[in-house]
Amino acid sequence: MRSSVAELRVAGLVKRYPGAASPAVDGVDLTVEQGEMLALLGPSGCGKTTTLRMIAGLIEPTAGTISVDGRDLTRTPVHKRGMGMVFQSFALLPHLTVAGNVAFGLDMRRLPAAEKKKRVAEILDRVRLGHLAERRIGQLSGGQQQRVALARALVVNPSVLLLDEPLSALDAQLRESLRTEIREMQQNAGITAVFVTHDQDEALSMADRVAVMDNGRVAQIGTPQEIYENPADVFVATFIGRANLFDGELTASGVVVPGLGTLPVTSDRAHGPVTALLRPQAVRLSADGLPGTVRSASYTGDQVAYQVDAAGHTFLVDTVAAGAPLTRGDAVHLAWDDTAVRVLPPRDAS
Template identity: 55%
Template sequence: MADTSVRDTAKDGSVKDGPVKNGPVRNGPAADGTAPRDGGPGHLVLDGLAKVYPGKDGAAVRGVDLAVERGRMLAVLGPSGCGKSTTLRMIAGLVAPSSGRVRVDGHDITDAPPHRRDMGVVFQSYALFPHLDVARNIAFGLEMRKIPKADVKRRVDDALSLVRLGHLAGRRIGRLSGGQQQRVALARALVVEPAVLLLDEPLSNLDAQLRSAMRDEICRIQRETGVTTVFVTHDQQEALSMADGVAVMNQGRIEQVGTPEDIYERPARPFVARFVGRANLLDGTAGAHDGDRTLVELPGLGRVSAAGDGVDQGRTATVMLRPHRIALAPATPGSGGGARGTVLSAGYAGETVAYRVRVGDEGPVLDVERPTGTQESFGPGARVQLSWDPEAPRLVSAGSASDSSSDSAGESPS
């Protein structure tokens, strides 16, 4: 997944673009009734979208700029209270923005009511009608639009086939499993052939095994329909495994937008490195530049060459080392150079063993992950040698690792 579903507008005004997937997408009329237009910076565009709730400290959403290309899937990822669900509800028209605009196919729909936006929404609770069977739940939106009965039946049958629930068309909602209810909610959102599909924490009510299966189902359905999709989640595994692009939010702002690989391997800020996966973030002093790398003097670890945007010599720089990129070996008299340390703890986690290692006597404590069953294990108190691939260190910020906190307490509800 090397391309991105979003166009990330940088502070300097440059735009990072990505190709568009092929696939049939309904190009319906705009909310104002005029014909849609193609082109523009994206199929769905948010321009400076913000929300301030009266009586609350600070803004729930602070000037979000995003663009999603046609047929792509964007995950909005962040902790509880960061503003991601509020952003989704503003897109859907369920919450009025304090400022900013929402555009689809170049048309401004900011002031359009929800039923005029040509969008399908799947809520966290699914919001199905328990007194109706599966087929009637799916047909509800079509019936409200006064679609002819013959067309309703055909489109409901197609939607049931898409989500593989044709054999349950007459079953009541209360007799369905969580995964089946999830698929009914998806079918109801898709049967109206929306221009944009919005998913609000769609898998949060499912158990771990079912979540994995439903990830695959949602991706399959999105590929087959080609509908432009935005889903919000606090689950990084969902975002990285399902989406073409990821927007990481923190305290109402977008911290970074990019492909899943960009977000994980090349985080632009300490918050992103800390929130997406596990990371050792180490503050040091920037030295000379060596091509696209910067030499950083790290306490206890010595001089490390880190890739990323350069930092002026003598400035504080933050270096990221992912735990799984660090190797451990017994510290013996004949072992080579590099850092030495002492294992503080070792925790078995199924596929991996998670270590905490103190570098030297008073150096930093590093998280280290190693696969189980393939390498020598170490217990607390063991003396070890630490090493890593020269390409592993990554420069994530020109400031302190403590500058960006993962704590979003005090924000308005997400």
């Protein structure tokens, strides 16, 4: 069973609620290529779930268009959009069996009984739940329920798969294993997919591209590597990961930062106030360099996250765990490559 492959386009999407001071979604433009998985990432209230629900047809947009393969679906009812959706709560029906839940969407489409039975069996085998077809939902684990919800969305051969925080109800270890499973199923089916998450690790590990949202708008869209290594502004830099940020002045020789002197950088930005970004894993403990003192150390097994006071700043430093971690008060030196420094708009402009 292979889902149809489609391109999703969202143009100028707006949602205003009566009495609200500002739009929940404010002019979102997105193109999701055929077979691509796009993550909508952002904090609570940024508009990501509202955007997804407008794409699904569960919320009517105030303005803008939604199309699949050039066909305008903006005013098309939910059941005629040809999309599949996995909800955060799974939204499974407890009075039905596993097979009954998976078949629910096919019942709505009035498929012949033989075709329905065949498709349900195929998709349950794909998600490794064929042996549980007659179980009740209450008899399943959280991970099994998540697979049922995914099977129900995929069994209708959707043109686009939509997932609303599909792993948030599960424990951390199960979430990590299911990330890989969902990604593999999406790639094997060649299906176009959009998923909402507030978890940056989830977005970076699963998506082909990430759209970071803030205040109803897309702050930046790009591959996980582009978003992480070259964020558009301070908001994206701090939401997508941990960051050392230094306010300074961009000059011909680099960014002049109080206490640190001039950080050499290559930038085509106009000279003036900027914020310099240095990721924690780009900073290393060295035999010489900028002298500092360990403020704290957090050991996580494979990594040690340090806070180091140096030159009037507190540096975040991520290192591979090797031997006993340094302790508070230890003297160290910090170093980094000039190429690791990024120049962002000043903090108050982000």
